[in-house]
Amino acid sequence: MSEALTEDMNDTAGSVVKPIPQPPIGMLAELTHRCPLQCPYCSNPVELTRKREELDTDSWRRVFRQAADMGVLQVHLSGGEPAARPDLEALIESCVESGLYSNLITAGVNISRARLDALADAGLDHVQLSVQGATAEVNDRIANLPDAFDKKLAFAREVTDVGLPLTLNSVIHRHNLHQIPDLVELAVELGARRLEIAHAQYYGWALENRAALMPPREQVMEALELVEAARERLKGKLVIDAVVPDYYARLPKPCMNGWGRQSLNVTPSGRVLPCHAAETIPGLEFWNVRDHGLDEIWRDNPAFNAYRGTDWMPDACQSCDRRELDWGGCRCQALALTGDATQMDPVCELSPYHDEVQTLAIQDASRDDDFIYRRFARQPA
Amino acid sequence: MTARPDLQENDVVRIPRGVRLREDKARGGWVLLAPERVFQLDPIAQQVLTRVDGERDVADIVDDLAAAFDAPRERILTDVRAMLLDLMSKNVLEVA
Numbered sequence: 001m002s003e004a005l006t007e008d009m010n011d012t013a014g015s016v017v018k019p020i021p022q023p024p025i026g027m028l029a030e031l032t033h034r035c036p037l038q039c040p041y042c043s044n045p046v047e048l049t050r051k052r053e054e055l056d057t058d059s060w061r062r063v064f065r066q067a068a069d070m071g072v073l074q075v076h077l078s079g080g081e082p083a084a085r086p087d088l089e090a091l092i093e094s095c096v097e098s099g100l101y102s103n104l105i106t107a108g109v110n111i112s113r114a115r116l117d118a119l120a121d122a123g124l125d126h127v128q129l130s131v132q133g134a135t136a137e138v139n140d141r142i143a144n145l146p147d148a149f150d151k152k153l154a155f156a157r158e159v160t161d162v163g164l165p166l167t168l169n170s171v172i173h174r175h176n177l178h179q180i181p182d183l184v185e186l187a188v189e190l191g192a193r194r195l196e197i198a199h200a201q202y203y204g205w206a207l208e209n210r211a212a213l214m215p216p217r218e219q220v221m222e223a224l225e226l227v228e229a230a231r232e233r234l235k236g237k238l239v240i241d242a243v244v245p246d247y248y249a250r251l252p253k254p255c256m257n258g259w260g261r262q263s264l265n266v267t268p269s270g271r272v273l274p275c276h277a278a279e280t281i282p283g284l285e286f287w288n289v290r291d292h293g294l295d296e297i298w299r300d301n302p303a304f305n306a307y308r309g310t311d312w313m314p315d316a317c318q319s320c321d322r323r324e325l326d327w328g329g330c331r332c333q334a335l336a337l338t339g340d341a342t343q344m345d346p347v348c349e350l351s352p353y354h355d356e357v358q359t360l361a362i363q364d365a366s367r368d369d370d371f372i373y374r375r376f377a378r379q380p381a
Numbered sequence: 382m383t384a385r386p387d388l389q390e391n392d393v394v395r396i397p398r399g400v401r402l403r404e405d406k407a408r409g410g411w412v413l414l415a416p417e418r419v420f421q422l423d424p425i426a427q428q429v430l431t432r433v434d435g436e437r438d439v440a441d442i443v444d445d446l447a448a449a450f451d452a453p454r455e456r457i458l459t460d461v462r463a464m465l466l467d468l469m470s471k472n473v474l475e476v477a
Contacts, residue, residue, distance in 0.1 A: 023407050025419055071407025073419055101401055101414040126399045126416045165399030167416050193399070193472050194416050236470045241417070 021299060021308060023071030026263040028276075029060065031077060031091070033268050034084040037107045038144040038373035039132060041171050041206035041213060043276045044080065048376050053269040057087040059289065061094040063266060066294040068098035076128075078105040080268070083115070089122045096123035103128060105169075108155035109148050116155075120162050127159045128167040128196075133175075134182030142175060144373045153190070160191040167194040172223070172245075174215035174365065180223050184230045187238055195238055197227050199245035203277035203332055205374045212371050214364035220245050247361035251322070252329025252345035259307035259331060264298060272297045274304055277332035281341045307331050307341075317344050388439060388462050388469070393477040395435035400473045402430055415473045429461055435477050439465070 033048040055063070064075065075095050082088055083106055095102040104119065108129045111119070129152060132142035136149035159166045168187045170176065176183075180197060187195040199220070200206045200213050215223075224244070231240040246253050256263055256275045265273040270289040273279060279286065284303040287296075298304060306312065310323050317328045328334075329345020337346045337360075338353050346353035388394070396402060401414045411427045413420040422430060428449075432442045443461055447454040468474035 071405070073403075073405065073412060073414055074417075099403065103416065125401065125414075128416070163398055165397065165416060193397075196417075236472070239472045 021260060021304075022262075024067075024262055024264050024298060025072065026074045026076065027067050027072045028076045028078055028263065028265040029063070029091075030265060030267050031060070031079055031082045031085045031088070033080040033376075035079055035081040035107065035374075036109055036145055037081070037130075037132075037148065038375055039130075039142055039171070039205075040209040040371040040373055041173065041200045042374040043201075043204060043206075044374070045204050045277070045279060046208060048374075049268040050376070054085075055266075055268065055270045055289070057090055059270065060087075060091050063270075063289050063294060064091070064094045064098050064100060066289075068100050070295040070298065072100065074101040074103060076103045076105055081107050081110065083111045089118050092119060092122040092124050101125050106130070106155075107143070107148070107152070108159075109145065109151040111155060113158050116158055116162055120164055124164065126165050126167065128169050129156055129159070130169050130171070131183070131186070132170070134170075134179040134186050138176050138179060142371075144371075156190040156192070165194075166190065166192045167196060168192045169196040169198060171198050171200050172215075173200045173213035174219070175213070177215045177219050177223050180226050181230070184234070184238070184240070188234070193239060195240045196243065197223075197240065198243035201243070202247070203280070203336065205372070207336060208372050209369070211364040211367040212369040214247070214361055215245070216365040217248050217362065220248055246333075246347045247357055249347050250349045252326050252333075252347045254326040255330035255333070255345070258309075258324075258327035260298070260304040261308065261327070264294075266294075272301070274307075275332065278303070280332055281335050312342060314342065314344055316350055320350070388466055388476070390440040390443070390458070391438050393436065393438045394433055394465055394469075394474055395477040396430070396433060396473070397475045413468075413473055415471075418471075418473075420471075420473065425460075426464060429464060433474070 032054055033044050034051060067075065077091065082104060092102050102124050103126045104124055105128045131139060131152055133139040139149035140146055156166060168190065170183050184195060202210050206213060227240060227242050234240065260274045265276060266289060267273065271286045272289060272294065273286055278284065284306060286303050287301045310318060313323060313328050317323050329347060331341045333347065334343040334345050335341040337357055344351050346357045348354060399416060403412060403414065405412045411422045413422060413430065428446065429442065432445055439462065443454060443458045446461065447457050465474060
């Protein structure tokens with residue numbers, strides 16, 4: 001999501017001496033980890049937060065006010081399934097009161113028409129609906145939920161019927177990569193204004209499932225061309241954003257457009273993170289909105305300053321012309337693949353680990369592992 | 382090839398639901414907020430978009446800008462049309 005969020009922003013944050021960081025533009029509010037789906041690439045951490053640990057309504061209201069005050073423009077209400085929270089309407093109202101653009105990121109299987117009307121009435125700006133495939137067979141197997149696909153289609157039609165703008169999001173891997181043309185067709189048929197073709201990013205659950213998900217290189221390249229062609233063909237009708245599969249890339253992605261630079265995540269229990277997977281990095285302590293103001297966390301939490309800007313970078317990144325384009329790539333990926341979060345992202349062709357990563361991807365793509373579904377209380381070995 | 386959206390002087394344009402124009406006090410200036418996107422507007426785009434109210438047609442907006450900035454109408458029309466078409470291709474503006 002972050003890739004698309006800021007591609008039109010060209011501010012100059014990160015240059016020279018900047019004691020006070022620029023405020024974030026977007027905030028991901030992970031309202032809950034409860035979800036009826038069990039997708040094996042879920043971006044939630046492997047260790048999920050229980051309901052009893054979730055922030056209450058007033059705490060979220062306070063967080064939204066603080067976010068707006070510090071300059072956040074857009075809030076992505078996510079999870080888990082955010083509609084699992086009975087106070088979702090109230091939280092949307094709170095976003096509206098603070099002038100925040102509210103985006104609901106949902107699986108779309110548990111929102112009745114009456115509830116959707118209530119969410120729209122509360123002032124919701126946009127709905128992003130996930131689909132796990134372009135057919136019931138693929139979708140329901142990946143989500144591990146019977147009838148999910150039919151419910152999603154019905155929900156999508158209700159969203160456009162209510163008049164809310166709809167984005168379809170599909171995480172792509174080797175079990176649905178062949179369906180990209182069908183996903184494009186589905187998005188058009190459902191009246192979506194936007195489609196996200198997001199290749200799985202291998203953190204958390206997806207990392208556990210990498211050997212079950214990684215697509216072969218040729219198919220990935222073919223898919224990239226298909227998406228490009230569809231984007232050109234449907235210009236003005238459907239916006240297509242693609243999150244590229246970076247294991248096969250030569251250059252790293254500008255992960256989050258830089259650590260602590262444009263966006264932040266708040267977890268269900270109130271911890272504030274620079275990205276989904278930041279908690280996998282050892283030695284970083286993430287502050288909680290129960291104890292600190294959001295602005296204070298953004299500015300002063302050492303975890304946010306650990307990889308902010310370019311000072312932390314290894315020499316090879318510091319002297320690279322792309323240092324403020326890709327920001328050294330992804331810290332969590334550096335950790336996952338090299339064991340050291342301060343390494344350059346090993347996807348980069350300049351990394352000594354680059355060839356190893358490509359080999360790893362090719363090996364994983366040829367395996368036939370079963371999914372480890374995303375569940376509470378199940379800790380994959 | 383599909384037909385690219387065209388725009389006539391008598392077309393009325395509007396900012397669709399799900400897209401919001403607002404001031405960005407923290408950073409200064411105005412922004413167009415769209416799904417997963419933030420467009421920072423330069424002063425010219427701001428002048429154009431604050432005149433997009435879903436009622437005035439393109440000719441109206443151009444006349445107004447030509448008067449306000451004392452500039453040749455033809456040039457303003459060319460620039461405004463290009464800008465509006467670009468925003469339409471990004472799905473953040475539509476013909477009413």
